[in-house]
Amino acid sequence: MTTTGTSTAQSTGTTRRGGTGQRRRTELAAFLRSRRGRITPEDVGMPPGPRRRTPGLRREEVAQLAGVGVTWYTWLEQGRPINASTQVLDAVARTLRLDTAEREHLYRLADVPDAAAGEEAGSLPEDVQMILDALVPIPASVANARSDILAWNSAYAAIFPQVETARPCERNSMWMAFTLPPCCNPIVNLEEVAAGQVAVFRHRYSRHLDEPGWKDLVRRLQAASPEFARLWASHDVALPGESVKVFRHRAVGEIRTRATNMDLTASPGARLVACAATDQGSRDRIAWLLANPEAAAPEHRH
Structure with a gap:
C-alpha cells in the first residue's frame, strides 16, 4: 500500500507540473495575441496593406520587426513547448511595446523568471x-x-x-x-x-x-x-x-x-x-x- 501511495503521489505531482506548464503556455499564447492585436501597422511605420480580418499586426510582421523567425514566433504564440532566449524575448517585448509589468509577465509565462527580475523598463513616460x-x-x-x-x-x-x-x-x-x-x-x-x-x-x-x-x-x-x-x-x-x-x-x-x-x-x-x-x-x-x-x-x- 505504501508503494502504491508513493507511486500515486509521484504520478499526481508529475501531472500537476505538466498541467502548470501547459496552462502557462496557453496563457502566454493568449497574452501575445492580445498585445499584437493592439498595435497597428501605422504605429510601427509599416503600410496598412490589404484588408485585415483582425486588428493589429500579423504574426509575420511581429517576427520581421523583432528580427526572429516566423516559424519560431508562430510556435511561441501557439503555446508550443519551445525554448526562448532572453535576447529574443527582449526583441519581442520591444516590438510589442510592453511596459514594465507586461515584460515581467512575458518572461514568467515563457519560464524565464530570472530575466524578468532584472530587466530594465522598455517603456518610457509619454x-x-x-x-x-x-x-x-x-x-x-x-x-x-x-x-x-x-x-x-x-x-x-x-x-x-x-x-x-x-x-x-x-x-x-x-x-x-x-x-x-x-x-x-x-x-x-x-x-x-x-x-x-x-x-x-x-x-x-x-x-x-x-x-x-x-x-x-x-x-x-x-x-x-x-x-x-x-x-x-x-x-x-x-x-x-x-x-x-x-x-x-x-x-x-x-x-x-x-x-x-x-x-x-x-x-x-x-x-x-x-x-x-x-x-x-x-x-x-x-x-x-x-x-x-x-x-x-x-x-x-x-
Whole structure:
C-alpha cells in the first residue's frame, strides 16, 4: 500500500507540473495575441496593406520587426513547448511595446523568471518623446543602462540613420558601434572613444552581473567584434561623463558633437544622451539633413 501511495503521489505531482506548464503556455499564447492585436501597422511605420480580418499586426510582421523567425514566433504564440532566449524575448517585448509589468509577465509565462527580475523598463513616460522632439536640432536619444536605444528624435536619426533600420534586438549603441561595417558606421572617432565606452559599459555591467540579458549581449559582442573582446579583456572601468563624438554622413561630411548623459529619474536606469554640435559648421550640416530627410536615409542595409 505504501508503494502504491508513493507511486500515486509521484504520478499526481508529475501531472500537476505538466498541467502548470501547459496552462502557462496557453496563457502566454493568449497574452501575445492580445498585445499584437493592439498595435497597428501605422504605429510601427509599416503600410496598412490589404484588408485585415483582425486588428493589429500579423504574426509575420511581429517576427520581421523583432528580427526572429516566423516559424519560431508562430510556435511561441501557439503555446508550443519551445525554448526562448532572453535576447529574443527582449526583441519581442520591444516590438510589442510592453511596459514594465507586461515584460515581467512575458518572461514568467515563457519560464524565464530570472530575466524578468532584472530587466530594465522598455517603456518610457509619454512626455519623454515630446522632450526629445523639443531638443531638435540637438541630436538626442534615450537609452537604458545596457545601451538599448529606447527613443530618439529626428536629429539623432539624421546623423545616425541606422537607428531606424536596425532590428529591435540590435538597436543598441554598443552593438551598432562595434559591429556596423565601415561603410555604414557613422562614428568617425571610434578608435579614440572605444576604450572609454567599454570601460563605462563595464561599470554599468557590474550592477547586473547575474542578469541573462547583459551576459548574452556581452557574449555576442565578444564573438562579433575582436576589438570589443580586446577592450573587454582589459577590465578597465570608468564613470560616465562628457565625450566627443564625431559622425560622418555621406551627404554632408563630418559632424562634431559633445555627448552629455542625463539620468531620467522617472524611469530608473534610463538616461538621455544629447549630442550637441561643437561648431557652427556641424550645426549647419545637421540643419541641412533635417531639411533634406531623403538624403539622410542610409544608401543600403546589411
